[in-house]
Amino acid sequence: MGALTKKAAIVGVAESDLGYTPNKTFLQLIAQATKRALDDAGLTIHDIDGFFSAGWTTMESMMVAEYLGIRPSYSDNTMPGGAAFEFHVQHAAAAISAGLCDTALICYAETRLSDRKKGIAMNFTAGSPQEPEEQFDVPYGLWVPIPVYALSAQRHMYQYGTTSEQLAEIAVAARKWASLNPVATMRDALSIDDVLASPMMSTPLHLRDCCLVSDGGGAVIITAAERAKDLRKQPVWVLGCGESHTHRSIAAMPDLTVTPARYSGERAFRMAGLGPSDIDLLELYDSFTITVLLQLEDLGFCPKGEGGRFVEGQRLAPNGTCPVNTGGGGLSYIHTGMFGIFLLIEAARQLRGECAGRQVRGVKTALCNGIGGNLASSGTVILGVD
Amino acid sequence: MTTDYKKPLPYIHDETRTYWEGAKNHELLIRKCRACGAYHYYPRDLCPSCFSFDVDWVRASGRGIVYSFTVCHRPARGFEEDVPYNIAIIELEEGIRMMSTVVGCPNADIRIGMPVEVVFDDLTVDVTLPKFRPVDS
Numbered sequence: 246m247g248a249l250t251k252k253a254a255i256v257g258v259a260e261s262d263l264g265y266t267p268n269k270t271f272l273q274l275i276a277q278a279t280k281r282a283l284d285d286a287g288l289t290i291h292d293i294d295g296f297f298s299a300g301w302t303t304m305e306s307m308m309v310a311e312y313l314g315i316r317p318s319y320s321d322n323t324m325p326g327g328a329a330f331e332f333h334v335q336h337a338a339a340a341i342s343a344g345l346c347d348t349a350l351i352c353y354a355e356t357r358l359s360d361r362k363k364g365i366a367m368n369f370t371a372g373s374p375q376e377p378e379e380q381f382d383v384p385y386g387l388w389v390p391i392p393v394y395a396l397s398a399q400r401h402m403y404q405y406g407t408t409s410e411q412l413a414e415i416a417v418a419a420r421k422w423a424s425l426n427p428v429a430t431m432r433d434a435l436s437i438d439d440v441l442a443s444p445m446m447s448t449p450l451h452l453r454d455c456c457l458v459s460d461g462g463g464a465v466i467i468t469a470a471e472r473a474k475d476l477r478k479q480p481v482w483v484l485g486c487g488e489s490h491t492h493r494s495i496a497a498m499p500d501l502t503v504t505p506a507r508y509s510g511e512r513a514f515r516m517a518g519l520g521p522s523d524i525d526l527l528e529l530y531d532s533f534t535i536t537v538l539l540q541l542e543d544l545g546f547c548p549k550g551e552g553g554r555f556v557e558g559q560r561l562a563p564n565g566t567c568p569v570n571t572g573g574g575g576l577s578y579i580h581t582g583m584f585g586i587f588l589l590i591e592a593a594r595q596l597r598g599e600c601a602g603r604q605v606r607g608v609k610t611a612l613c614n615g616i617g618g619n620l621a622s623s624g625t626v627i628l629g630v631d
Numbered sequence: 632m633t634t635d636y637k638k639p640l641p642y643i644h645d646e647t648r649t650y651w652e653g654a655k656n657h658e659l660l661i662r663k664c665r666a667c668g669a670y671h672y673y674p675r676d677l678c679p680s681c682f683s684f685d686v687d688w689v690r691a692s693g694r695g696i697v698y699s700f701t702v703c704h705r706p707a708r709g710f711e712e713d714v715p716y717n718i719a720i721i722e723l724e725e726g727i728r729m730m731s732t733v734v735g736c737p738n739a740d741i742r743i744g745m746p747v748e749v750v751f752d753d754l755t756v757d758v759t760l761p762k763f764r765p766v767d768s
């Protein structure tokens with residue numbers, strides 16, 4: 246057993262209201278998700294002594310804790326983009342294992358869709374002028390995120406012969422899962438031809454290769470092993486975790502076809518004492534179709550360069566041999582800006598057998614992988630039930 | 632050269648001034664470590680390969696290949712009238728990569744691996760941007 250294996254468990258998960266919530270602030274959504282996750286666990290806000298938060302506003306963790314009325318003894322606002330919450334699981338398990346806290350809340354929400362409609366959306370390509378990307382990338386017209394991921398997809402196609410049809414397989418599979426999820430945003434049928442006929446955003450990525458823009462958030466409660474056994478729901482054990490980041494600017498990515506999931510995944514598998522063949526279910530960050538394909542390779546579910554062939558024939562879809570993103574993913578279920586928290590929520594529900602029409606049978610292990618910040622960060626969490 | 636240039640311009644500071652002065656003189660200057668010999672980009676006061684602070688400025692050959700590219704059909708701020716426009720990661724002969732754009736050929740003719748050479752676009756009196764054009768291989 247690795248350093249953090251079964252030292253802590255996820256005992257409560259919840260989403261806030263999702264989709265389009267123009268009458269709620271992100272703080273209201275965080276509070277809503279937190280209340281629901283505490284109820285799921287059978288805990289109260291007074292049980293929380295570890296606080297984990299990531300977001301885009303100034304000193305957000307203190308703002309959110311103040312709003313919720315939490316004065317944590319352990320606080321972490323690690324912010325590697327969309328992978329933040331997978332990083333948080335490792336940090337929470339470590340802190341719990343070290344006795345620095347007992348029960349941790351991981352929480353987050355954004356209102357990107359409402360903000361866009363209200364004309365108050367954040368401009369992600371106007372950072373501090375001191376940021377190297379502002380000096381060396383932005384003057385050429387680079388913006389985030391779509392062209393960044395397009396640069397990777399183009400290189401993968403060149404090196405390995407990956408096709409737009411193969412990328413579209415990923416979007417189609419996500420849509421099939423979403424059609425089984427009552428709270429998913431996009432539930433209408435989608436075909437490979439529909440993906441290819443959708444507007445070109447940044448070659449080679451079409452609109453339907455790209456994730457949604459939504460409002461919403463989620464919360465995850467993690468507690469120590471001893472306490473987890475006495476709570477309302479079956480403990481979802483943290484078996485292994487790993488994290489890595491390799492660059493910030495896409496121009497500095499060591500290899501445009503290799504994400505840091507290669508390193509975070511290795512670490513998580515080593516800690517869990519498991520390999521890819523031991524994993525029943527995958528929840529992979531799908532900011533874009535290419536992101537999923539890269540993670541399948543980097544996590545060892547297929548050899549590097551084989552991702553395109555691997556996803557053919559709807560292998561990732563319901564009734565496929567490799568179920569991925571069983572809630573519909575960022576491509577069709579929800580994408581609030583940092584999808585990583587929803588990976589954990591869906592994996593926990595699948596492991597507890599709560600997913601009704603989209604439940605995968607016999608799930609004992611699940612792997613969640615978050616990717617953030619221009620394919621720059623990766624956090625891997627392997628979860629399991631007894 | 633225009634004086635009403637509307638696109639984002641780089642914030643030039645002491646660490647990078649030599650690079651941008653080089654560009655104004657139509658030279659692509661890059662940094663090379665005196666300790667381990669590695670080149671790096673973007674230019675900084677230390678070598679990210681070995682953390683030596685003994686780094687030289689050298690003139691790059693200006694030749695390279697397109698490592699990857701994308702044709703943006705949705706614009707960055709300031710690029711609204713350029714759509715569709717390309718951005719490209721160029722791998723220089725010295726083995727380092729930089730963000731840039733390919734000029735002098737239609738977007739449809741850009742290929743990964745195609746040989747390119749640096750050209751200089753004088754945007755304002757202060758800022759010249761290195762770009763790349765195809766060369767016959």
Ligand SMILES: [Zn+2]
Nearest residue numbers: 664667678681
């Ligand atoms: Zn060096």
